[in-house]
Amino acid sequence: MRAALFSLASGVALAATPALAEPVLLISIDGLRPGDVTEAEQRGLKVPNLRRFVKEGAFATGVTGVLPTVTYPSHATLLTGVSPARHGVVNNNTFDPTQINASGWYWYASDIKVPTLWSVAGTAGLKVANVHWPVSVGAKGVSWNLPQIWRSGHGDDAKLLTALASPGLVAELEAKVGKAYAPGIDEDIAGDENRGRFAVELIKTRKPDFATVYLTALDHEQHLEGPGTPKAHAVLERIDTVIGQLVAAELAARPDAVIAVVSDHGFEPIARETNFFRAFIDAELIKLDPAGKVIAWEAMPWPSGGSVAIVLARPDDQQLVAKVRNLLGSLKADPANAIAAVAEAAEIKQMGGNPGASFYINMAADAAAGGFAGKGALVNGSPKYKGTHGYFPAIEHLRSTFLIMGKGIPQGRSLGQIDMRAIAPTLAAVLKVKLPDAEVPALVLMPAQAKAAKSRR
Numbered sequence: 001m002r003a004a005l006f007s008l009a010s011g012v013a014l015a016a017t018p019a020l021a022e023p024v025l026l027i028s029i030d031g032l033r034p035g036d037v038t039e040a041e042q043r044g045l046k047v048p049n050l051r052r053f054v055k056e057g058a059f060a061t062g063v064t065g066v067l068p069t070v071t072y073p074s075h076a077t078l079l080t081g082v083s084p085a086r087h088g089v090v091n092n093n094t095f096d097p098t099q100i101n102a103s104g105w106y107w108y109a110s111d112i113k114v115p116t117l118w119s120v121a122g123t124a125g126l127k128v129a130n131v132h133w134p135v136s137v138g139a140k141g142v143s144w145n146l147p148q149i150w151r152s153g154h155g156d157d158a159k160l161l162t163a164l165a166s167p168g169l170v171a172e173l174e175a176k177v178g179k180a181y182a183p184g185i186d187e188d189i190a191g192d193e194n195r196g197r198f199a200v201e202l203i204k205t206r207k208p209d210f211a212t213v214y215l216t217a218l219d220h221e222q223h224l225e226g227p228g229t230p231k232a233h234a235v236l237e238r239i240d241t242v243i244g245q246l247v248a249a250e251l252a253a254r255p256d257a258v259i260a261v262v263s264d265h266g267f268e269p270i271a272r273e274t275n276f277f278r279a280f281i282d283a284e285l286i287k288l289d290p291a292g293k294v295i296a297w298e299a300m301p302w303p304s305g306g307s308v309a310i311v312l313a314r315p316d317d318q319q320l321v322a323k324v325r326n327l328l329g330s331l332k333a334d335p336a337n338a339i340a341a342v343a344e345a346a347e348i349k350q351m352g353g354n355p356g357a358s359f360y361i362n363m364a365a366d367a368a369a370g371g372f373a374g375k376g377a378l379v380n381g382s383p384k385y386k387g388t389h390g391y392f393p394a395i396e397h398l399r400s401t402f403l404i405m406g407k408g409i410p411q412g413r414s415l416g417q418i419d420m421r422a423i424a425p426t427l428a429a430v431l432k433v434k435l436p437d438a439e440v441p442a443l444v445l446m447p448a449q450a451k452a453a454k455s456r457r
Contacts, residue, residue, distance in 0.1 A: 031219035057405025067353035074264035081424035081438030083352025150184035258406035305390025338367030
């Protein structure tokens with residue numbers, strides 16, 4: 001690869017032009033644990049296409065994520081190089097204390113407050129494509145966009161997606177693929193295989209300079225069955241086939257391409273669930289009407305799987321702060337409630353988490369925070385899922401994946417443990433664009449770079 005790529009350690013990148021930029025394909029496999037690739041044989045996994053990245057490219061032994069370690073904040077970080085506190089996507093679901101948004105998610109790219117790889121690539125004149133990446137509705141810079149969105153699972157969701165995708169793109173690709181595009185709410189492996197075919201066709205016909213593709217079925221299966229289970233392994237092996245198809249299409253269209261595979265978080269098996277809404281209702285911090293709807297609130301849990309942000313209606317009210325602090329302290333004192341830690345504003349800021357949260361609960365490794373439930377016990381020994389994520393990012397099992405291969409990428413190089421925020425500036429350097437808000441430097445991919453960077457210190 002040209003010398004500009006080797007300036008990654010200093011963060012220097014030339015102004016992009018289509019003639020100078022190396023093409024990049026960025027694929028996300030939701031919930032992919034790094035060991036499922038680096039230790040595939042020991043775990044009984046047959047994933048030759050993912051293993052190819054380890055043999056022919058560079059790989060991280062683990063990626064430390066962001067707070068919370070859930071899909072949408074992580075995917076925004078993967079495109080921006082900044083923490084949720086700065087990019088603005090602080091959870092999967094938007095904050096909705098009175099439950100009027102019908103479980104709405106952060107679907108809209110306008111919620112991202114800093115430049116993305118999509119926007120800077122598009123501004124530089126590069127052609128950008130997207131298939132199903134989170135927080136992609138209305139994404140600036142994307143020439144061909146199949147965004148991720150759903151509402152009810154009703155057939156009208158297909159009309160909504162078609163209306164929000166690039167004009168005419170869904171119909172054109174459906175005619176070429178010979179199938180209807182998978183609905184956004186479909187998280188099964190068949191949905192991933194469907195979207196993989198659409199991505200292959202998009203790469204084949206449009207030859208984008210930068211493309212993002214998101215696959216969700218592994219996360220879905222690990223929630224249902226737990227990580228490392230036979231069913232989860234079977235889904236990953238089918239996803240591996242999709243990866244092979246995407247890689248083949250990209251290298252056929254752009255032989256000089258750099259291809260990266262990432263994930264957003266790891267996974268923990270769980271056996272219990274805590275309903276923090278019950279505790280806040282009992283403490284009269286949340287008031288319900290007879291039908292169980294919220295009619296008033298002073299403090300509201302905002303769950304994210306293995307963690308919970310606590311938002312106060314009056315964060316400067318010291319009496320309210322003290323009341324909530326005392327409540328959380330008493331809850332934490334009982335091991336049955338499965339609270340590992342409670343962070344306050346200064347620690348939340350240090351971790352780059354939700355600036356609107358006055359407190360943040362980190363759950364015990366075998367427990368999750370339940371969704372809104374005005375009735376029922378505080379602790380449930382039969383949780384909805386068998387696996388989850390969302391815990392504070394320092395937890396080892398929450399580490400995610402980074403694999404990269406292609407033109408100029410060294411073969412068989414371990415990058416060790418890396419910071420998720422380093423991935424976007426690394427890919428920006430390949431694309432010859434700049435991410436002005438990135439919080440950490442790009443990765444040093446070549447041994448010579450590491451030596452040169454050390455000598456400059």
